Amino acid sequence: MRILVAPDKFAGTLTAVEAAEAIADGWRRTSPEAEVVPIPMADGGPGFVDVLHASLGGELLAGSVSGPLAEPVPATFLLVEDVAYIESAQACGLALMPLGPDGRTPEPGAVNRASTYGVGQLIGSAVQSGARRVVIGLGGSGTNDGGAGLLAALGATSEPAGALTRGPDGLAELTSVDLGPALERLAGVELVAASDVDNPLLGLRGASNVFGAQKGLVDEDARLAADAALSRLAEAVERKTAEAAGAGAAGGLGYALLVLGGRREPGFATVASAVGLSDLVTASDLVITGEGKLDWQSMNGKVPVGVAGVANAALRPCIALAGAVQVGNRELRANGIEAAYSLVDIVGEEQAFAQPAQSLAAVAARVAKTWGRAR
Template sequence: MRVVVAPDKFAGTLTAVEAAEAIIDGWTRRAPDDELVAVPMSDGGPGFVDVLHAALGGELLAVTVSGPYEEPVPALVLRVGETAYVESAQAAGLHLVPAQERRPEQATSAGVGELLREAVESGATRVVVGLGGSGTNDGGAGVLAALGALPTGGVLDAGPAGLHGLADVELGPARELLAGVELVAASDVENQLTGLLGATKNFGPQKGVAEERLVVLDGWLEELVAATGHEGRLTAAQKGAGAAGGIGFALLLLGATREPGVALVADAVGLAERLRGADLVLTGEGAFDFSSRSGKVPYGVAQLAAEALVPCVALAGEVLVGSREMRTLGVESAYSLVDLVGRDAAFADPAGSLARLAERTARTWGRRP
């Protein structure tokens, strides 16, 4: 039996590579003769560079950039030929700052711009920026500042609070830096920048924005949009402009094209080709719920599996959908770590727990003697 193992990260516990290893370990305990093919996945968020490096090889360039509060953080640029891959979460990720220390009104995306600059200065002619998992909500203003954009009446690299009073943004220096470079925004969400469907309203609370401050931060992002003129207003309404707290907006404003993160990674790692001739595909993530349809890995993997006529099964930390919703997502069955071992054990030993779940899944989905 040939089984393709294509999970996302299990946020806060396992990388996608570690999750794939745990699933393979557990499955082979039950079915040691099966062929297991590891294809770790990402939607553009944390683990994006790790997954691509595991699949594509290439050269990793170690750099130090600014974190959300301008503290130095380590990051990586992956060079594969003329293409560079960078991960916004390495510089602006929510995971970089403990919950009690988050100050979302001051958090800046400047480090992502520094990463992008490093990629360009490495000689890349195409730069792909993975978006997702950010702890910032500044509309990508910090990115623009790090690339040389010049503000009038406000500050671009001081978080959303710095945007109050912003009158104009001169984008010329940033565009000059990126001249001749193809820029791609690998986005895991389709939200626009502002309003009810925007970055602040939908993702601000998970970054620490208090309910009563959501309208204030959204207003500051509107000031950024107004300062970038007619082009900015058109860009703010595009799909993906609200990705990563609005970093998508900054990249689109600088000429980026947007590609769904899962599709981009799937293409890069050759997932469709690897599914040919497979008997089963196993995917997974930390929480499998109906939001998985919005550009998340299990949904993307399930769609490709359906095209290849291969059944898809999900293993997750928690399963928060019923069988009807599951099948709407293209998944035949889904199994939960929490249901098997309990929440405490799942967090205490995530790899071991996932291996146990995979072993149990093999009893149901593996080939019977």
């Protein structure tokens, strides 16, 4: 029996690579005769580069870039022949933002001065290293600058000078932008924004109003001010693209990539294509997916439902292991997942968080008693 293990990360406890290995190890305890193939997955957010490196190989190139508040942060990109894969969260991720008084959520207002400059630096480094196609995973961002910092890092200039690099606070003063130097630098390079977010840049469904609260724009006035700042950017660069699907991804990073001539691809589909998921599923008897919390958001284009969709197309059963399962069986089956198993329910919350890899392996070993035989 051939088992394909294709989970996302278990946020806060395990990377997708670690989760895939834990499930595979547990399964082998019960079914040592099974061929278990771990293929970690991602949808463009944190873990994007590690997941692709685990499947594609290639060269990881490390360096230091400017973080969201201009502090140096380590970052890597993956180079596979002339294709580079970049994880924007490494340079502007929510995890890099200072925490507020509660110790859990970002410091209120810090996002107003946060920049995506480091993402532009990574793109520039990838091009300098020979990449002719650059795929940027969008997700988990702590910024809301419309990708203005990225534009500046690639050579775009503004009036007043420096307005592109100071987050929404800087954009509030913006009067003009010249993209010419950035476009010249990227001539002949294909940009791909890998994101499942289809929100526009502005308005009620835009970056500030939909995602701003989780980044520290805690009240309506703050979100309206941030949206107005992004509107000034759009007026100075190109208004029409602000309405495009995905322009609001990662605090507007999608917008910057689109105005530079890039195109948007669903993040899950990008990874699935790169690792050859469809062929791997077809060659398997059972598919296992999972993530930290299987909830209503998972049913909206996240990795588990994406994997289940590929499995269903190939007429292969798909099950899920998760830290917690917060949707019912009817909804799971409607989305192609035949059964889901919760670590919290099986081993208890304390153990699930204290020993996540061991707990996940134990649950996989238990589930293999039911599913580890020909069906």
